[in-house]
Amino acid sequence: MENKQSSSPASFIDSTIVPGDVVLDLSSMTNQTIKLGGGLRQDCDVISAMKAGTLRFSKPNKYWIESSQKRYVPCVEDTVLGIVVDSKADNFLIDIKGPTLAFLPVLAFEGGTRRNIPKFELGTLLYLRVVKANFGMNPELSCTDASGKAAEFGPLKDGYMFETSTGLSRKLLSSPTCPVLEALGKKLSFEIAVGLNGRVWVNAASPDTVVVVANAIMNSESLSTAQQIIMVEHLLKNIQ
Amino acid sequence: MEKSGENEMVTPGDVLGRATDLKPGKGAYVASHNNTIYASLTGLRRIQLPPPDSPDQRPIVEVTGHKAHGPVPEPGSVVIARVTKVMARTASADIMCVGPKSVREKFTGIIRQQDVRATEIDKVDMHLSFHPGDIVRAVVLSLGDARAYYLSTAKNELGVVSAESSAGATMVPISWTEMQCPLTGQIEQRKVAKVVS
Numbered sequence: 001m002e003n004k005q006s007s008s009p010a011s012f013i014d015s016t017i018v019p020g021d022v023v024l025d026l027s028s029m030t031n032q033t034i035k036l037g038g039g040l041r042q043d044c045d046v047i048s049a050m051k052a053g054t055l056r057f058s059k060p061n062k063y064w065i066e067s068s069q070k071r072y073v074p075c076v077e078d079t080v081l082g083i084v085v086d087s088k089a090d091n092f093l094i095d096i097k098g099p100t101l102a103f104l105p106v107l108a109f110e111g112g113t114r115r116n117i118p119k120f121e122l123g124t125l126l127y128l129r130v131v132k133a134n135f136g137m138n139p140e141l142s143c144t145d146a147s148g149k150a151a152e153f154g155p156l157k158d159g160y161m162f163e164t165s166t167g168l169s170r171k172l173l174s175s176p177t178c179p180v181l182e183a184l185g186k187k188l189s190f191e192i193a194v195g196l197n198g199r200v201w202v203n204a205a206s207p208d209t210v211v212v213v214a215n216a217i218m219n220s221e222s223l224s225t226a227q228q229i230i231m232v233e234h235l236l237k238n239i240q
Numbered sequence: 241m242e243k244s245g246e247n248e249m250v251t252p253g254d255v256l257g258r259a260t261d262l263k264p265g266k267g268a269y270v271a272s273h274n275n276t277i278y279a280s281l282t283g284l285r286r287i288q289l290p291p292p293d294s295p296d297q298r299p300i301v302e303v304t305g306h307k308a309h310g311p312v313p314e315p316g317s318v319v320i321a322r323v324t325k326v327m328a329r330t331a332s333a334d335i336m337c338v339g340p341k342s343v344r345e346k347f348t349g350i351i352r353q354q355d356v357r358a359t360e361i362d363k364v365d366m367h368l369s370f371h372p373g374d375i376v377r378a379v380v381l382s383l384g385d386a387r388a389y390y391l392s393t394a395k396n397e398l399g400v401v402s403a404e405s406s407a408g409a410t411m412v413p414i415s416w417t418e419m420q421c422p423l424t425g426q427i428e429q430r431k432v433a434k435v436v437s
Contacts, residue, residue, distance in 0.1 A: 042407070042424045103328070134367040135406075137326055 013057045017049045017065060024063065037064025038075075068167020072097045072197035074133035079153075081161065081195030082141065084124045092120060094128065097163075097197045100138050104128065108142040110150040118155075125156045125201060127193050156193055159203030160210050166198050168221045180220040183232035184213055187240075208239055247284040247305075254279045256301050262287070263296065267303030279303045310344025313380045313389055320401070321349050321391065323374045329353040331370045333378070333391065348388040351378060355392035356431055368417075369393075369431040374403040377433050399433035 012023045023040065024047035036042065039051035040063060049055070053067025072080070074096065082094035082102065091103040104126070106117050120126070132140040145151040172178050172194045177185075181192070190204035190213050200217060204210045216235055220228045250256065256268050259275040265288065267281035279285070283306040287299050313319055313335055321333035335347040354361045356369050370376065377398050378391035393399045396416070405411045405421030405428060413419050413432045420427050 042426075044423055132328075132367075134326075136372045137328070137367060140328065 012055045014054060016053070017055050018052045019049055021049045022046045023049055023055055033061055035062045037062060039065030039067065066167075066170075068165045068170075070163075070165055070198060071099075072166055074098045074102065074130050074139040074197075076130055076133050078130045078133075078196045080128055080130060080141075080197040081156075081193060081199035081201060082126050082128050082197075084120045084122055084126065086122070087120065094126065094141060096128075096130075096139070096141070096195075097199065098139065102130070102139040102141050104141040104143065108144060109154070110144050110148060120155065125161055127153050127156055127195070127201075129153060156201050156203075159191070159201050160214060161199055161201045162214050162218065164198050164200055164218065165221065166196065168217070169194050169196050169198055169200065171221075172200065172217065178220075179225045179228045180216055180232060183229050184216055184236075187236050188213065212236070212239055247286055249283070250279045250285045250303055251282050252278075252280050254285075256285055256303070261298060262301045263290070263298045265300040265302030267309075268301055277301060281309065282306050283309065307344040311338040311341045312343075313338050313347055313349075315380050315382050317380050318398075319349070319378055319380055319391065321376055321378055323370045323372055323376060326366050326370050326372055328366065331356075331366055332388065333376060335389065335391075349378065349380070349391040350384065350388040351376075351391045351393060355381065355390070355394055358394045361394075368429040370400065371403065371428075371430070374400045374430065377401050393431055393433075396434045397436060399431040401433050401435070403428070403430055 012021065017023060026045045026047065036047065039049060039053060040047050041050050049065055051065050051067045053065040055063065056066050057063050080096045082096045084092055085095050085101060086093040091105045093101045094104050096102050107113070109118060126143065128141040128143060129145065130139055131142045143150065143153040145153070172181060173196070188204065188209050190202055190209055193201040202210050202213045204213065212235055216232050219231055223231060256262065256277045256279055259270045259277055262277055264270050264277045267279060267283060268277050269280050270277055281303045283303040285301065286304055287301050289299055290297050317338055319335045320337040321335045323331055323333045325332040330353065331351045333349045333351060335349050336342060353364050353366060356364045376393060378393045379395070379398060381390040381392045384390040403411050403419055405424070405426060407421050407424045409421050409423040411419035411421050411428065416432050416434065417429055418427050419430050419432060
């Protein structure tokens, strides 16, 4: 990645930042539009960090902090796994591991009308998309994509759900495919749904497979690519 | 009767003093048959010293300080409220002043999505109109339900009067939908009141 800083503090791109670090001095960069992503805030003329993590930069002008937490902060257009906690007249109340419960409007399904409102039991696991996430308001969810189609959103039947950190969820969803999933996919066949709120759901024909996949994913958080492949081979040897 | 050092709570009918020593003020009256001053409201008994240039030098006794004496929102009155919660189709606000007077007890108001502005009322996004903590000028539509008055900001001179940006500075209005933070230059959307100077 190209380093655009020429002033004396060394560029912080790709290095670990703690809250309070000044990462950019705007007085030395005039006439540029900079886009700030999560974890950064503007304080008059300097950009300082609000979260601990790694500073990332993407051309031409996007800066953000990558970090991994157990808590989830809802963001628009995130895909999450939610659990139904209550149902009201107009919406379902869903727990998405955020600061507040989220609302899923009763009509937010493909072909949803007042006559065919789905009935979800308490505790149903749903794959959802965040539509509105403003500070101070309960987030709003939907079971359709932006164009109104169902697109795999909705209830997840059977399977096993476990919780991870948000950083691991993002790694599992990155492309090219995460090494753990690729190594598991070569030998086992399973279905997986990853929520950016730190929840992962796995389903397979036999319970042994589900347990192996879940354990492999949970172990892979701090391992490098090679270590992940070795760990998966080790786990698969024990069941075959 | 001697003047008591502390204010005591009185109820209607309590004796406040003699008309020869004191003059009745707010919430007190003289019963002419025995020249005694009685309280007509509930509250704290207060004594006010008379202005030095008046011919009658008796101190004035009055009954004030109870929250029932404060102003109460009526339908049609303009109120100043602070937004407490913004939800998908309503915003809750705490009414702080009715007209020019501040209220003595807490009144809650609700601004519904259809009462935020006069045009395109079904396309209103509550989050682009109010944020928690904003001070708004609104008019009382009705007494509403048991929980809250119904308020409306559907006029040019009604809406957000003062708001804080996410950086913590008081924002400057730039149009009827936008306010700008003076520290960071960021523009935030609100339903801004047109202040006629």
